Amino acid sequence: MNIEALLLSFRLASCVSAILFVVGVPLAYWLAFSPWRWKFLPEAVVALPLVLPPTVLGFYMLLAMGPRGPLGKFWQAAFGHGLAFTFTGLVIASVLYSLPFAVQPLVASFEAVDRKLLDASAVLGAGRVRTFAHVILPLSIPGIVTALVLSFAHTLGEFGVVLMVGGNLEGVTRTVSIDIYDRVQSLDYASANSTALLLLVISFVVLAAVYGINRRARRRVWLPWTSK
Amino acid sequence: MKLALRCLLLLWALSLRTAGAQEIRVAAAADLQFALDELAAQCQKQTGRKIDVSYGSSGNFFAQIQNGAPFDVLLSADIEYPRKLEAAGLAEPGTLYEYAIGRIVIWMPADARVDLAKLGWQALLEAGVGKIAIANPEHAPYGRAAVAALRSAGIYEQVRPKLVYGENIAQAAQFVSSRNAQAGILALSLAISPPMRDGKRWEIPVNLHAPIEQGAVILKSAKDKEGARDFLTFLKSSAGRKILDSYGFTLPAPAPASAVNQ
Numbered sequence: 224m225n226i227e228a229l230l231l232s233f234r235l236a237s238c239v240s241a242i243l244f245v246v247g248v249p250l251a252y253w254l255a256f257s258p259w260r261w262k263f264l265p266e267a268v269v270a271l272p273l274v275l276p277p278t279v280l281g282f283y284m285l286l287a288m289g290p291r292g293p294l295g296k297f298w299q300a301a302f303g304h305g306l307a308f309t310f311t312g313l314v315i316a317s318v319l320y321s322l323p324f325a326v327q328p329l330v331a332s333f334e335a336v337d338r339k340l341l342d343a344s345a346v347l348g349a350g351r352v353r354t355f356a357h358v359i360l361p362l363s364i365p366g367i368v369t370a371l372v373l374s375f376a377h378t379l380g381e382f383g384v385v386l387m388v389g390g391n392l393e394g395v396t397r398t399v400s401i402d403i404y405d406r407v408q409s410l411d412y413a414s415a416n417s418t419a420l421l422l423l424v425i426s427f428v429v430l431a432a433v434y435g436i437n438r439r440a441r442r443r444v445w446l447p448w449t450s451k
Numbered sequence: 452m453k454l455a456l457r458c459l460l461l462l463w464a465l466s467l468r469t470a471g472a473q474e475i476r477v478a479a480a481a482d483l484q485f486a487l488d489e490l491a492a493q494c495q496k497q498t499g500r501k502i503d504v505s506y507g508s509s510g511n512f513f514a515q516i517q518n519g520a521p522f523d524v525l526l527s528a529d530i531e532y533p534r535k536l537e538a539a540g541l542a543e544p545g546t547l548y549e550y551a552i553g554r555i556v557i558w559m560p561a562d563a564r565v566d567l568a569k570l571g572w573q574a575l576l577e578a579g580v581g582k583i584a585i586a587n588p589e590h591a592p593y594g595r596a597a598v599a600a601l602r603s604a605g606i607y608e609q610v611r612p613k614l615v616y617g618e619n620i621a622q623a624a625q626f627v628s629s630r631n632a633q634a635g636i637l638a639l640s641l642a643i644s645p646p647m648r649d650g651k652r653w654e655i656p657v658n659l660h661a662p663i664e665q666g667a668v669i670l671k672s673a674k675d676k677e678g679a680r681d682f683l684t685f686l687k688s689s690a691g692r693k694i695l696d697s698y699g700f701t702l703p704a705p706a707p708a709s710a711v712n713q
Contacts, residue, residue, distance in 0.1 A: 289630045307631035308582060308615045390615030390626065391587060404618075408510040408590040 224417040227394055228402035235310070235398060236378040239317045243325035243374045244367075246318070251329030252355065266330075273323045277383025284316045284388050308390035313398075316388055317378045324373040332366020333359060365437040372433040376426055474501040475678040476521060478512040480528035480665065481621035482553060482593060485644035486698035487526070493694065494685040500678050508619035510590040516541060516670060523673035524682055528553060528620070529592035530666030537668060543676065546669040550686055551700035553663035554639035555596050556652045558627060563634075567651040572604045574653070575613070575634055583613045584626035584635040592663050593620040597636035599660035639699035657701075665700075 254266055272280060287294040288306035294315070298306045306312040336359050344354040360367075382400040389396035391405070399422055406415035479487050484506055491502040505512075509527040516522060516536060525542075527533050530549055536542040557574060559567050567574045575583055586594035594616065601607040617623030620638045627635035628647060642652045667686060669679045685691045692702055 285625075285629050285631060291630060295631075304581060305631060307626075386618060388631075390582070390584070390632075391618070392615060405587065405589055407514060408508060408587075410510065410514065 224414060224421065225399070225402045225406075228397050228399045229418070229421070231394060231397065232379050232399040235313055235317060236375045238314050239321055239378040240325070240371050240375040242314070242318050243321060244371060247322070247325040247329055247370060247374075248367075251326050251333055252359075254326070254330045255333035269326050270323050272320050277320065277381070278387065280316070280320055281384040281387025284312075284319070284384065288312055288388060307388050308392060308396060310395055312388055313385060313396055316384045317381055320381060320384050321374040321377045324377045325370040328366045328369040328373065329363070332363040332369075335366075336362050368433055368436055372429060376429055379422070380426065473675065473678070474503045475523050475675055475682050477502060477504045477524045477526060477682065478516070478520070478522040479504050479506055479526040480509045481506050481619040482528050482638035482640050482665075483526060484621055484641065486640050486695055486700070489698075490686070490691055490694045493690060494682055497685065497690075498678075498681045500681065502682065506621070508591060516672075519672065521672070521674070522670055523675055523679040524667060524669055526550065526665070526667045528663065528665050530664040533666040533668035536670070541671050543669040543671055543673070546667075546680075546683065548667045548683060548687065549664055549703045550667050551665045551695050551702055553593065553596070553665055554657065554699055554701060555593060555600065555636055555655045555660070555663070556639050556642045557655065558624070558635050558637045558642045558647065559633065559651045560627070560630060561649045561651060563651060565634075565651075567653050571653055572606055575610050576606065580633040581613065582615050582626075582632040582634075583610055584615050584617055584623040584632035584637075586620040586623045587616040587618060591617075591619050593636075593638050594623075596660040596663050600636070600655050603659040643699050 250269070254262060254269070285307060286292050288298070289295045290299055290305060295305050295307070298304070306315065340358055340362075341354060344358050349357065380400060381398070382404070385396065385398050385401055386404070389398070389401060391397050391401055397405075399418060403415050403419050403422070406412070406418065477487070477491070487504055487506075491504055494500075495502055505522070509525075509529050509532050512520070512522070512525055512527070513532040513535070516525060517539070525533055525536065530547075533542060533547050537544065537547055557567060557571075559565060559574070559580075564579060565574045565577050570577070574580065585597040586592075588594035588598040598607065601610060615626060615632055617626055620641065623635050624637050624641045624647065626632040627637070628650075636655070637647075639652075639654065641647060642650065667683060669676060669683065673679045686695075696702055
């Protein structure tokens, strides 16, 4: 079992879900409340990673991160090295790849907030920010938890994109999914099995925990509003 | 709605047509990517049998075949895999054949500002070479040879921080050709393939690493054993050898005519 690869995956997944939370909340707010009629276009873009194979994203990321790609050019000028085969490169690729897993639950929970409450908040003199912080956010806790956990778990299980832009460097880009693949390739099935089994258990526990928490949160948050 | 349904039905009907044809299914190592395309096309012309090639890493195919993958022939970059299949009773006895010996080269893009021909190994130590792509030495024979050669040349410890690993030799090539790595230790067969032949290359002396012996074998589970034999016969024929030779493979001592069909 490769603990280092597992820890690396956890680090990657934590970075990605933190970034996706910061980026995802304003994006989801805009998608949920903007009256713009062409809103469905960015919505479709956000959902793209759900349907595109990781090879498509991995291929374009590899080109974009190369010295001729826009991202690679910029990074080279700013930091003196390319983006492929680096942890930062993996974070960027994973943020794109897990974007819908963060944004979609957020949009859904923002949209589910009763508009009457928003109107009431406005009538009582609260600005948009205050309404968001005191009305929308507390009512959207299940959605926020789901977004955080899904982006974390999805990044943890990511394989194709990492394979295409990672370069399999120990402690830098050799994530747990790549390590399992390597073990299978080297016919070391016992080791592949122990790591894979651990990942399976962790993923199940994380998902079970979030569904459990969500159930409770829904009850707690919704009760005061629904029963007068 | 009705139109969409009809389109779907049509697509489905079309997708059925490709199944069930009589093709020879070949699982082949990634270093054969271009050589085998040509070889299969010629063999197809000669025998009239369609050849379906799947490229991948030999280790992957080995695991898949052990678990019942429906291939007729395995062309492995490492002859150990066909040997193991034979030992496990998964290969047709007596069909194991060493079809070629692989060569490795240092490859750089044509516009690299390094005089590779003059510098040889030293080129890898240049400051402009930040990353060097090789195949994963843990399971890819070309990666193993690359590391062995770097060790023999005495620069392995120096270049180790620069190494990045492709899942197989074709991915290592892709890392360099997309310029994410500045140099690669690649299979000669890929370095002289049409997309890469304009780049710079320096052939690594063969005495610096154990020979990359490549082996073919017909699988016990082959549906079309006769077709598989025809394909292997073509591989051993002078026409087949000529193609392998033109892609930089070193050929094992030419089999005497009488031994060809064994």
